[in-house]
Each structure stands twice: as structure tokens, then as C-alpha cells.
Amino acid sequence: MKNYIKYYIQMLSSSKFIRKGKCLRCGACCRNILxxxxxEPIKTQEQFxxxxEWDKHYCSFYISGRSETGALLFTCREIGDxxxxxVYHFRGLGCRNYPKVNSKFLINGGKPLDGCGYYFEADKPFKCYLKNS
Ligand code: SF4
Ligand code: SF4
Incomplete structure (x- = not known):
């Protein structure tokens, strides 16, 4: 419950950025993801x-590798060749919102996966925020 509340607060308070572009159906966001x-990225079987237990949508994933930083990588069983x-019409909220990220992630250099057709742009030029501060 705490995580759901945190998630919705993040959704409401995040993003002075606008998502643009479209899905190119590369499937990268369903394979070998964090x-x-x-x-924090999941690093152990116990965390997984x-x-x-918390959200049954995670049961669709299996461990498919480990990143250089030690985080586990996951692939979804529902992605087709x-x-x-x-299960497009029944997919979870995280899948429906992808790529939905908070401002902090973007400000720190985060971006959608390589090859993803989506990208983010600030809703206003940086100097407009300076004027209002
Ligand atoms: S990574 Fe981006 S372009 Fe590729 S399937 Fe996911 S949303 Fe679509
Ligand atoms: S449920 Fe569908 S959209 Fe979500 S990760 Fe699996 S294949 Fe991708």
C-alpha cells in the first residue's frame, strides 16, 4: 500500500517534461530490463x-541475466517473437505507462532505452523557470 501511495504521489508531482515520439515495437522494454x-534495482532472488508477493504482474518476469552493476535483468514471458x-489489453500499469519517468531521473541524465521511439522534452525552456524563481 505504501508503495502504491508513493507511486501515485510521484506520478502527480513528477514531470515538467513532455513525452514525445511513438512506440517502434522493438520489444526492448520487455527484455533484459531492470x-x-x-x-533500487532488484539484485537478489529474495527481493524478486x-x-x-506485492504485485502479481511481476510473476510474468523471469531472471534473464545480470548487469555490470550487479542488478538482475528480467524478461517478460508475455513478449512474442x-x-x-x-496480454496487451491486460498488461500492468507499469507497462501501460512506459516510458513514464520522473523529472529527477531525466535531470540526472536518464533516458528511454536505446532504440526506443519515445523521448522527453522540457515543457518550457530552462530560462522560463529562472524567470519564475
Ligand atoms: S522500448 Fe520503446 S519503442 Fe521499443 S517496444 Fe518499448 S516503448 Fe516501444
Ligand atoms: S506484459 Fe506485455 S508490455 Fe508488459 S513487459 Fe510483458 S510483454 Fe511487455
Whole structure:
């Protein structure tokens, strides 16, 4: 429950950025991705079991590798060979919102996955924020 509240507060308070572009159906966001627990990438099987208890949508994922930083990488069982989601109409909120990121992530240099057709732009030029401060 705490994580749901935190998620919605983040959704409401985030983003002075606008998402642009479109999905190119590359399937990259469903394969070898990071999953998070309390804002940190999942690194252990125990953490993964814990998030699966919290949200059953995580049960669709299996561990498919490990990143250079030690975080586990996950792939979804529902991605087809054609890169289309087999449960498109029933996919979870995280999938529906992808790529939905908070301002902090973008300000720190974060961006959608390589090859993703989406990108983010500030809603106003930087100097407009300076004028209002
Ligand atoms: S990474 Fe971007 S372009 Fe590729 S499937 Fe996901 S949303 Fe679409
Ligand atoms: S449920 Fe569908 S959209 Fe979500 S990660 Fe799996 S294949 Fe991708």
C-alpha cells in the first residue's frame, strides 16, 4: 500500500517534461530490463520474490541475466517473437505507462532505452523557470 501511495504521489508531482515520439515495437522494454524495489534495482532472488508477493504482474518476469552493476535483468514471458505483447489489453500499469519517468531521473541524465521511439522534452525552456524563481 505504501508503495502504491508513493507511486501515485510521484506520478502527480513528477514531470515538467513532455513525452514525445511513438512506440517502434522493438520489444526492448520487455527484455533484459531492470525492475525496482524501493527505488533500487532488484539484485537478489529474495527481493524478486518479495515484489512478486506485492504485485502479481511481476510473476510474468523471469531472471534473464545480470548487469555490470550487479542488478538482475528480467524478461517478460508475455513478449512474442514478433515483439508484441501477448496480454496487451491486460498488461500492468507499469507497462501501460512506459516510458513514464520522473523529472529527477531525466535531470540526472536518464533516458528511454536505446532504440526506443519515445523521448522527453522540457515543457518550457530552462530560462522560463529562472524567470519564475
Ligand atoms: S522500448 Fe520503446 S519503442 Fe521499443 S517496444 Fe518499448 S516503448 Fe516501444
Ligand atoms: S506484459 Fe506485455 S508490455 Fe508488459 S513487459 Fe510483458 S510483454 Fe511487455
Amino acid at each position: 525492475l525496482y524495489i524501493e527505488d 520474490e518479495s515484489v512478486k 514478433d515483439n508484441l505483447c501477448k
